[in-house]
Amino acid sequence: MYADLKGKVAVVTGSGRAKGLGEAMAKRLAAEGCKVVVSDIGAPRGAEIPESAIGTSAGIEAVVAEIRAAGGDAFGVACDVLEEAQVERLVAEAVRRYGQLDIMVNNAGIGYLMKPTVELTQGDWDAVLGVNLRGAFYGIKHAARQMIAQGKGGRIINIGSQASKSGFPFAAAYVASKHGMVGLTRSAAIELGPHGITVNTICPNHVTTGLGAWQNQFFSAATGRSEEQYLADMRARIPMGRPGLQEDIAKACAFLASEQAAYMTGEAMNVSGGEEYH
C-alpha cells in the first residue's frame, strides 16, 4: 500500500469491462484511497468496436458499484477516446466532482482486429491506431493541461504491451500503435518533467482478460493448436511459468502512481514474468 495515494484523484479509461486491466487498476487505486473515475466507451461504435468487446454503461456502473461496496469512492463517465471533446470533458468531469486530477491512466485499447498485414483494411488500421494511440494522445494532452494548471505535478500512465517492444504476426496495427505509444510517452515525459508530471508506459505480456480470451482463441486457431496447447506453450516460454494476472498490472500501476516512482519517467516498463526483457 502507498500512503501518499490516499485522496488522489485518478481517471482510468477503458475500465468498465469485467476482468479487464482497467477494472483491476481502478479497483486497486480505489483500494489505495484514490477517488476514481471509472470511464469506458459505454456503447458500441460501428463494426470495429462492437458491443461484445467493450465496457458498456452497465459495465461502468457495475465497476463503480463494486468499488463503493468495498468502501471506495468512484463514479462513472462514458467517454469515447476517439473523440477529443469527450476526453476533454472526462477530465473536466473528474475535476468538477473531485476538484483536481492527479493520475491519468490511458488504458482504453482494442486488440482484436487481427489479420495478416496483406488483408488489413484502412478501417481496421484507423480503428486500432485511433483508439490505442490517438486516444492516449488525447488523454495525455488534456490530463497534462489540467495538471500543469494545478501546479502540483501528476502521474500519467499509459498501458502499452509486450507489443510495444516486439512484433507479433497478424497484429501490424496493434504492434505499431503500442510501439508508437512508447515514443509518445518519451516525448511527453521530456515536456512534462519540468512540471513534476511523470509519464510512463506499462508493457504487460498476455493476461486473460475479455480481450485476452479472444486473443487465445484467435492465436491458437491461427497457429493450428488447441487453446490448451497454446496456453501450455505460453507458460513454457515465460520464465515465471505463467501469464500475467490483472493484479500484476494493477500493482505496477499503483507503484508508478505513487511517490515511490517519483524519479521514473519516460519508461516503458515490462510486467511480463521475464518474457520480454528489452
Ligand SMILES: NC(=O)c1ccc[n+]([C@@H]2O[C@H](COP(=O)([O-])OP(=O)(O)OC[C@H]3O[C@@H](n4cnc5c(N)ncnc54)[C@H](O)[C@@H]3O)[C@@H](O)[C@H]2O)c1
Ligand atoms: N490482455 C492482454 O493480454 C493485454 C496485454 C498487453 C496490453 N494490453 C492492453 O491493456 C489494455 C486493456 O486491455 P484488456 O486486455 O484489459 O481488454 P478489455 O477489452 O477488457 O479493455 C479494453 C477496454 O478499452 C475500451 N475501449 C475500446 N475502444 C474504446 C474507445 N473508443 N473509447 C473508450 N474506451 C474504449 C473497451 O470498452 C474495453 O473496456 C489495452 O490497451 C490492451 O491493448 C492487454
